[in-house]
Amino acid sequence: MKPPAREPLSRARRSAIHLEVRDHYHSEDPDFLAWREGRRKFTLDNQADWWEGWHDTVRAAVSRGAAVRRARVVSEPLTDYVRWEYAYTVTNAAAGEQVRWLPRRQAKDLAVPAVDFWVFDGELVLFHHFSGDGVLMEREYVSDGALATWCTEAFEAVWKRATPHEEYKPV
Template sequence: MKPPAREPLSRARRTAIHLEVRDQYASTDPDFLAWREGRRTFTPDNRADWWEGWHDAVHGAVSRGVTVRRARVVSEPLTEYVRWEHAYALTNVAAGEEVRWLPRRQARDLAVPAVDFWVFDGELVLFHHFSGDGVLMEREYVTDASLAAWCTGAFDAIWERATPHEEYKPV
């Protein structure tokens, strides 16, 4: 599999946007399983226990002046997995990401890509292709200005309607 989003994020100069549209990802994630069992390992006061390479990459990009934004289109009521993502998002925010949530019913009139993606500097698109049970199967990197513009426009429409993480109350 090609390198993850961390590599293009390290080269980003202005923006990195990430859209997530799935209600379930790989449910074998150890952090998810620990959360599911009631262990909350990612509270703000124990940062050393959850801060990892991804957080360093985001923090480094933001320190260079890159705006990093993540939007999630979610079904309500939230799946157990997305509830965990909501709880875990405090780590993304601590690293410098801006995170917003949009209930799927509020996106009914938007043209939204059917796959998760990143767009770096409005130029490079990284699509994430998952199996039906949420396992990442392929990362597809595409350099196509019109596709990057379309994905950015879709993301911006979602972002405008979405609720900031600090204000979103899971249903």
């Protein structure tokens, strides 16, 4: 499998946008399982327990002037997995990432790719292809200006409607 989003994010100069459209990902994630058991480690008080290379990469991108934004299109009520993502978002924000949430019913008239994706500097698209049970099967990198523009426009349409993480209250 090709390198993860961390590698192209480490080169991004202007922007990195990420759209997530799934309600469930791989359920065997140890952090997710611990959260389901009631162990809550994602607070600013215990940053040493969760800060990792991804957060360093985001912070470095933001420090060099790249805007790092993530939008999540979600079904309500939220699945347990997305509730965990909501709890985990404090880590993204601490690194400098901006995150917004859009209930799926508010996206009904938007043309949005049916897969999660990243767009780096408006040029490189990274699609994440998952199995039905949420296992990442493939990362597909595409350098296609027209496709990057379409994905960016779809992201911006979601972003415009979505609620900032600080204001979003999970249902």
